[in-house]
Amino acid sequence: YLVFGNMTLFHLIAGWIGYLLICLLGLILIAFLCFCLYIKYIHLKYDHIPGPPRDSFIFGHLPTIQREMSNDRVVHDKFLEWSETYGPVYRINGMHVVMLCVTCPETTKEVLMSPKYPKDSLFYKRLFNLFGQRFLGSGLVTAQNHDEWYKQRRIMDPAFSSLHLRGQMGAFNERAERLMDKLADMADTNTAANMQHMFNCVTLDVITKVAFGVELDLLNKSDSPFPNAIEMCLKGIVHSVRDFTFQFYPKNKKFINEVKKSCQLLRSTGRQWINERKMAVQNGEDVPKDILTQILKTAGKGMLYAFVLILTGQETTANQLAFAVMELGRLPEILTKLYPTAPGTSRFIPNDIVINGIPIPAGVTCVFNSYVCGRLDKFFEDPLKFDPERFHPDAAKPYYCYYPFALGPRSCLGQTFAQMEAKVVMAKLLQRFDFSLLPGQSFDVLDTGSLRPKSGVVCNIRHRGQTPAA
Secondary structure, three states, rough: OOOHHHHHHHHHOOOOOOOHHHHHHHHHHHHHHHHHHHHHHHHHHHOOOOOOOEEOOEEOOOOHHHHHHHHOOOOHHHHHHHHHHHEEEEEEEOOOOOEEEEOOOOHHHHHHOOHHHHHHHHHHHHHHHEEEEEOOOOOOOOOOOOOHHHHHHHHHHHHHHHHHHHHHHHHHHHHHHHHHHHHHHHHHOOOOHHHHEEEEEHHHHHHHHHHHHHOOOOOOOOOOOOOHHHHHHHHHHHHHHHOOOHHHHHHHHHHHHHHHHHHHHHHHHHHHHHHHHHHHHOOOOOOOOOHHHHHHOOOOOOHHHHHHHHHHHHHHHHHHHHHHHHOOOOOOOOOOOOOOOOOOOEEEOOOOOOEEOOEOOEEEEEEEEEEHOOOOOOOOOOOOOOOOOOOOOOHHHHHHHOOOOOOOOOOOOHHHHHHHHOOOOOOOOHHEEEEEOOOOOOOOEEOEEEEEOOOOOEEEEEEEOOOOOO
16 A cells, blocks of 8 residues: 555656646747747838848847957958948848847937937846846946946046047157157167067057056066956857847856856955055045046946946057057958947937838837948948048048947047047057068958957067168
């Protein structure tokens, strides 16, 4: 009887488990069918907008984008191809999400110059947390509400004003001089220089000194974890934003863990620097008149966000300097390639609008891609030609199709900083050195969210007027 009772109990439990599993599978199937119906609804709502054929019903164009990324191609070249084929506004689908790629100047002006179009929550929420690890948090970039954003921008603006930054020119010049000394040593010893690496070091040295009063001296110390941590975070952003399924593949676990550790490093270091400065101010100590001190005068919170934002922002200046050296190398392979380091921006459209005569229902994200606009011959004659005269003060100004720092009230906070830094470094470099690119390099571009030369721009350095070695 005991054995029979146990068998009965076992069958009863097994039956209930089987029943629950069937119910669970049924619920999953119903949820999946509802999701498919919602995707179909989205297709019906937006399919009147031109666009390339979808790769699949569910994943839309995501397989094409992932294929471009996995082959180390610049995904913006695919966006350029689609823009030339489908016109000034075209649709990209990814599951239930629709994005519109827009090159129409009138719409660019209307959307980017107005505060009523917020930043896209789908993208910027992924900057709040990166693979579940807090990254930018609530701050200037991720704020969706205009009033909340405006309050934070007013706090940050004085610290990045031309007036305040001119007072920091000593630090700009001193760090640039350290780079010149390093390059002079390399010229004397006929040592090739990886200019991408050198520019990364000097721009990070400048920003940590000017913003936080911290000496890193990366040009002479190669053991700092910061450059790699910043690069890992930027790579993590790319995968998180462009591939919603990336974190679910076991093969990506190691990379994701490295990204999380990098986020933790940047935030913990920032917390330490900020707390030390706050303590110094409270104790009445003399503190540097840097960006951190300026912001602490008015900001009660959000400082850690500012720290992470400033550090990751330095990379675009380094990339632009590296591209400039590539151009000045005067090699045929590169004279037809110009790259904005920050390829574009996006905005959410909360109300119905019309773009180029096409009605656009509310609830969609518009992407404005300066990489694409800069390659369209309807905006720029012979767009791939290296022609600095395009930007002569007397030349006609591009009409809302050239925006390397974005446009409108949410344009780049660090624009003045980046331009000052780049001018100081490049002016000193061109005054003192000649350089030539080593042969055999690839002139491909690496897409890590921002764009950079893939080869590192390895050069032979010579003092100005020095005869090249035979």
